[in-house]
Amino acid sequence: MNSLALPRLALTAGEPAGVGPELLVRLAATPLAANFIAITDRGLLERAAARCGLSVQLIEDDGSQDRRPGELRIRHIPLAVEEIPGHPDPRNARHVLATLTEAADGCTSGRYAAVVTAPLQKSSINDAGVAFTGHTEFFAGHSHAEVVMMLASPELRIALATTHLPLQAVPAAIQAASLERTLRIVHSELSAKFGFAEPRIAVLGLNPHAGENGHLGREEIETIFPVMEKLRREGMRLSGPLPADTAFVPAQRQHYDAVLAMYHDQALPVLKSEAFDRTVNITLGLPFIRTSVDHGTALDLAGTGKADPSSLIAAATLALELATRHAMLPPSTSSAGRQAPTSPATP
Ligand SMILES: NC(=O)c1ccc[n+]([C@@H]2O[C@H](COP(=O)([O-])OP(=O)(O)OC[C@H]3O[C@@H](n4cnc5c(N)ncnc54)[C@H](O)[C@@H]3O)[C@@H](O)[C@H]2O)c1
Numbered sequence: 001m002n003s004l005a006l007p008r009l010a011l012t013a014g015e016p017a018g019v020g021p022e023l024l025v026r027l028a029a030t031p032l033a034a035n036f037i038a039i040t041d042r043g044l045l046e047r048a049a050a051r052c053g054l055s056v057q058l059i060e061d062d063g064s065q066d067r068r069p070g071e072l073r074i075r076h077i078p079l080a081v082e083e084i085p086g087h088p089d090p091r092n093a094r095h096v097l098a099t100l101t102e103a104a105d106g107c108t109s110g111r112y113a114a115v116v117t118a119p120l121q122k123s124s125i126n127d128a129g130v131a132f133t134g135h136t137e138f139f140a141g142h143s144h145a146e147v148v149m150m151l152a153s154p155e156l157r158i159a160l161a162t163t164h165l166p167l168q169a170v171p172a173a174i175q176a177a178s179l180e181r182t183l184r185i186v187h188s189e190l191s192a193k194f195g196f197a198e199p200r201i202a203v204l205g206l207n208p209h210a211g212e213n214g215h216l217g218r219e220e221i222e223t224i225f226p227v228m229e230k231l232r233r234e235g236m237r238l239s240g241p242l243p244a245d246t247a248f249v250p251a252q253r254q255h256y257d258a259v260l261a262m263y264h265d266q267a268l269p270v271l272k273s274e275a276f277d278r279t280v281n282i283t284l285g286l287p288f289i290r291t292s293v294d295h296g297t298a299l300d301l302a303g304t305g306k307a308d309p310s311s312l313i314a315a316a317t318l319a320l321e322l323a324t325r326h327a328m329l330p331p332s333t334s335s336a337g338r339q340a341p342t343s344p345a346t347p
């Protein structure tokens with residue numbers, strides 16, 4: 001049987017009782033030219049494969065780059081208790097966190113070329129007594145990096161100025177210094193990862209109708225606009241602050257390459273309603289490549305084998321593209337500004 005030297009992509013299964021394990025097995029069955037290393041519990045994957053009616057040969061990862069057809073490498077991290085699909089058990093929270101730590105450390109040390117994460121149940125980790133808001137914040141903290149969450153379909157890229165916050169905490173979190181850093185990260189990563197030589201970024205307002213000249217809120221005038229003006233003077237191509245309700249109409253879309261939204265639910269529903277199966281979550285600003293699905297644990301589908309793997313396949317495809325391009329760069333060369341595909345790949 002032939003073996004191939006391929007980029008080593010770490011896969012985390014996320015919430016054991018969610019659809020993640022089943023999606024990992026389905027991803028491993030695709031012909032994507034990557035060497036997948038599933039960081040999870042061996043028995044969990046075997047049971048997920050059985051539920052999907054798939055057979056997969058799990059072999060302990062030995063660090064090599066070879067992949068033989070039908071094989072899936074595994075870095076076994078044991079569950080605390082066997083999963084019951086649809087019913088997260090906080091006793092498995094430490095297992096989930098251990099898989100993320102192994103993935104992050106492995107990417108940093110070069111054991112993995114990238115990590116692709118399946119969805120986890122944030123509430124279950126909190127129920128275990130660990131304050132946790134998401135992968136994005138976990139990897140940022142673990143890497144001591146300032147990051148930005150972006151969700152991207154082939155047609156639309158949306159970055160977020162704030163991530164997993166209660167809505168009432170959002171206005172106070174929109175600060176000039178952090179907004180400026182966020183825009184700089186988005187700008188540089190649109191060049192480095194998406195190939196835009198001079199990215200055009202539309203910035204949304206926070207308030208209805210972008211504050212209506214200060215009559216419906218003053219964050220646009222006092223915080224958002226001054227930051228944009230500063231960065232415009234440096235040459236950044238920024239439009240806005242735009243009213244969020246009309247920023248996504250076709251006439252507007254042709255004027256930008258990405259949108260910076262002020263908070264999670266301001267813009268993600270647009271992407272998730274029009275491209276749920278094609279959208280990828282990517283963490284900008286990390287010292288390694290991390291992509292993910294655009295959906296959650298789908299507890300209502302867990303155990304049925306019916307969950308759609310499209311978003312995970314898109315996430316792995318993008319991670320593979322970015323890892324392959326990164327591997328082709330000379331060690332001292334930054335990837336910023338190099339030409340790359342103008343949109344995330346789709347399976
Ligand atoms: N990357 C991640 O780790 C991630 C992303 C989003 C949400 N979450 C978490 O997931 C949990 C559940 O979130 P939720 O219920 O709001 O959203 P969800 O995405 O899990 O489910 C919303 C709806 O979409 C459907 N759905 C989701 N994924 C699907 C798939 N692959 N195929 C077919 N249908 C699918 C579900 O069945 C459900 O009807 C929460 O704890 C949330 O924080 C995690």
Ligand SMILES: N[C@H](C(=O)O)[C@H](O)COP(=O)(O)O
Pocket residue numbers: 133134135136137264268281292293294295296
């Ligand atoms: N905000 C993401 C979404 O709505 O799809 C999701 O909650 C996952 O975030 P992390 O990648 O930070 O876990």
